[in-house]
Amino acid sequence: MWSEIHSMEALGPVLLLFSIPMILRWIPQNRFVGFRPPAALRDKSIWYDANALAGRHCFVLGLVLVALEFTLPVTALAAMRNEILWTVSTVGLVTIMVSDWRRANRWMRERHRSAWPPVPPWTQPR
Numbered sequence: 001m002w003s004e005i006h007s008m009e010a011l012g013p014v015l016l017l018f019s020i021p022m023i024l025r026w027i028p029q030n031r032f033v034g035f036r037p038p039a040a041l042r043d044k045s046i047w048y049d050a051n052a053l054a055g056r057h058c059f060v061l062g063l064v065l066v067a068l069e070f071t072l073p074v075t076a077l078a079a080m081r082n083e084i085l086w087t088v089s090t091v092g093l094v095t096i097m098v099s100d101w102r103r104a105n106r107w108m109r110e111r112h113r114s115a116w117p118p119v120p121p122w123t124q125p126r
Helices: 002-023 038-042 044-071 078-111
Strands: none
Touching: 002 044, 002 078, 038 044, 038 078, 044 078
16 A cells, blocks of 8 residues: 555656656657657657657646645545546546547648648649
8 A cells, every 4th residue: 555655646756757858859769768659650750749749748747646646635535545646647648648649640641741642743733
């Protein structure tokens, strides 16, 4: 129980720390670290934009979790406190993942609209 309480308390600061390199676009395109939807793995500019967006969202979620850690009572409602922190973090991370994944896919469609499908030269106006 004691380690479970401290692991939930550590999630907010960990999100804050890991989101900073993403926001500052320090993480190069790779398959191991960062926000990696397929659209971001295909295009370097989408990689940096998607990671910066996910980093900003994770930073806000980290701030919310740190604020909750300080405002929720520690002693009387320890079990409920963990459930609240777990629920907020799970809903927040799933929401960030789904919305930012969709945004990266939209960026891919918008940025490569002119490249695909190719327009035959005989259909272009003169």
